[in-house]
Amino acid sequence: SQTIHQWPATLVQPVGSPLSLECTVEGTSNPNLYWYRQAAGRGLQLLFYSVGIGQISSEVPQNLSASRPQDRQFILSSKKLLLSDSGFYLCAWSVLNTEAFFGQGTRLTVV
């Protein structure tokens, strides 16, 4: 069966520090991978999505970047965090035109 792992679950980082959130998927090949951000009480904003290794599409200009070094690994990064980067980050995967499965999420607080 397919599973998705996202870590860490919570993170408190100072302004200006770097960020690396990792997501891995098991049990499927060549999934579509997504990073979403959810501000408190708000909707899901698509940040990045990837249809294959090294293929990253950015949806909104921002202080973040994403990489897909392996088929089932998706990494969200920042060189210098801003206060506005705080939020709940969700990784997700899907295959073709089907349901998206979400990781447990990372609650990031930038202080």
Next chain:
Amino acid sequence: GENVEQHPSTLSVQEGDSAVIKCTYSDSASNYFPWYKQELGKRPQLIIDIRSNVGEKKDQRIAVTLNKTAKHFSLHITETQPEDSAVYFCAATGNTGGFKTIFGAGTRLFVKA
């Protein structure tokens, strides 16, 4: 770019009443429309979905309708219960840009006992 609008942003109903959430999408290539429920502090999980070749789908107390011509779809929850209280998201996926899934802004549903 692709966009999904969702209304209302909050909805409060009495236990036993029905709740309806509506969404519209902009990308005419969209052909898969899932609905997710997110409880507080947890990940969104699929509750029902519909494909563009179907106009209506029902699963016990929840149903979804799709009007492709008007590009809108709706979630209907009947006989609401307090445990239905959560945030509900609609989404649209199509083969534009590699089956990218775009979500609506969410509806916070409160079911009062």
